Amino acid sequence: DAGVTQSPTHLIKTRGQHVTLRCSPISGHKSVSWYQQVLGQGPQFIFQYYEKEERGRGNFPDRFSARQFPNYSSELNVNALLLGDSALYLCASSTRDRGPDSPLHFGNGTRLTVT
Amino acid sequence: AQSVSQHNHHVILSEAASLELGCNYSYGGTVNLFWYVQYPGQHLQLLLKYFSGDPLVKGIKGFEAEFIKSKFSFNLRKPSVQWSDTAEYFCAVSLGGTGRRALTFGSGTRLQVQP
Numbered sequence: 665d666a667g668v669t670q671s672p673t674h675l676i677k678t679r680g681q682h683v684t685l686r687c688s689p690i691s692g693h694k695s696v697s698w699y700q701q702v703l704g705q706g707p708q709f710i711f712q713y714y715e716k717e718e719r720g721r722g723n724f725p726d727r728f729s730a731r732q733f734p735n736y737s738s739e740l741n742v743n744a745l746l747l748g749d750s751a752l753y754l755c756a757s758s759t760r761d762r763g764p765d766s767p768l769h770f771g772n773g774t775r776l777t778v779t
Numbered sequence: 780a781q782s783v784s785q786h787n788h789h790v791i792l793s794e795a796a797s798l799e800l801g802c803n804y805s806y807g808g809t810v811n812l813f814w815y816v817q818y819p820g821q822h823l824q825l826l827l828k829y830f831s832g833d834p835l836v837k838g839i840k841g842f843e844a845e846f847i848k849s850k851f852s853f854n855l856r857k858p859s860v861q862w863s864d865t866a867e868y869f870c871a872v873s874l875g876g877t878g879r880r881a882l883t884f885g886s887g888t889r890l891q892v893q894p
């Protein structure tokens with residue numbers, strides 16, 4: 665079975681540009697979450713979507729936005745990129761938006777470098 | 780806001796040695812606790828989780844963790860490590876009661892097992 669797929673795998677952008685990262689959840693999973701992992705740190709929660717509705721938002725500026733589509737795939741958008749946005753962006757999916765019987769399954773991530 | 784501390788940043792063990800990785804969290808309410816592992820070149824995978832019930836939780840690959848509420852701890856243990864356990868280990872917490880997906884991760888512990 666295909667796991668969580670993210671595209672692109674690597675991306676280089678310049679300060680001030682905009683970026684869109686994409687995520688396809690595991691088939692049957694209706695919840696998608698996004699995390700940012702800066703080198704040397706653990707992942708930090710950005711957003712959670714379930715059935716196309718935002719269910720949670722972490723402590724990130726409004727430059728970060730996301731959406732979920734009818735097929736449950738998701739996009740993370742970051743505007744006005746800063747050097748500090750350089751990180752590994754992880755997508756995770758689950759069958760439901762909560763509960764012990766619905767663990768998160770992570771993708772391999774998109775490595776974003778801002779120069 | 781809750782936080783998670785992993786005091787061991789880098790641990791080096793010989794095969795067959797016993798392992799204990801520390802994890803402490805700061806939140807006075809009900810929590811859900813997780814340990815994730817990231818093998819070299821692979822995505823984050825769930826090792827084990829605690830939501831309620833028996834505070835001694837058994838996970839995959841012979842790992843276990845004990846939730847000690849009075850100490851705000853959820854340490855990971857394995858009696859005898861193998862070279863294939865070389866990986867980065869992350870402890871994570873989410874607020875209990877809802878089991879919501881907003882995980883707060885620790886900064887990780889890099890485990891190196893020498894043959």
